[in-house]
Amino acid sequence: MAAGAPIRRESSDEELVRSFRVHGDPDYFRVLFDRHKKRVYVSCKVFLQDASAAEDATQETFLRAFQNLDGFTGGHFGAWLTRIARNVCIDAWRRRRRQAETGEEHLAEVGDKNSLEDAAAMRAAAARLHDELAKLPAHQRRCLELKIEGHSYEEMAALTGLPLAAVKSHLQNGRRMLWLQMEKVLG
Secondary structure: OOOOOOOOOOOOHHHHHHHHHHHOOHHHHHHHHHHHHHHHHHHHHHHHOOHHHHHHHHHHHHHHHHHOHHHOOOOOHHHHHHHHHHHHHHHHHHHHHHHHHHOHHHHHOOOOHHHHHHHHHHHHHHHHHHHHHHOOOHHHHHHHHHHHOOOOHHHHHHHHOOOHHHHHHHHHHHHHHHHHHHHHHHO
16 A cells, blocks of 8 residues: 555455554554454453453453564464464453452452352353363364464464364364353253
8 A cells, every 4th residue: 555545444454564564554553453353352251251351351452462563474463363362361360360369359349249259150160161172072172272262264274284174074063062061061
């Protein structure tokens, strides 16, 4: 895109990143944000099980992406963002755990017994999900983990060395098996 040219929303992520680097116009990054914010938010909400925490994690994800855009060397921009989001969520989870261990969470939420119970229930559900995921056959588990990280089917095939059809099959069967296992545990 030439300097002063209007930003084309149909431009690829890589073109937008390149244009942002060249021109420094934040509107290029804004298009990337608009394109990927829902996916990042949903990933954060699934991990953190809290809408407010997911909003904070989404903002932190895009802030880190903006600050480290030079670290994006090409490939699937959405997968790169998802990896950042995963790290942001892990950091948030660790902070929550430290607060819970030191009692700071209780001080921050004085009198809010339900929040503490909800947080404990979410941690327990996440632990059960992790345990059930570990019980899946290796290929199904690996495909699910890669999908959670935001990889495309093609990227998953390249990373696992499996044919594309096998990746799709393992992913579908893994989702179904995990769903059935979680129904048994929670039901």
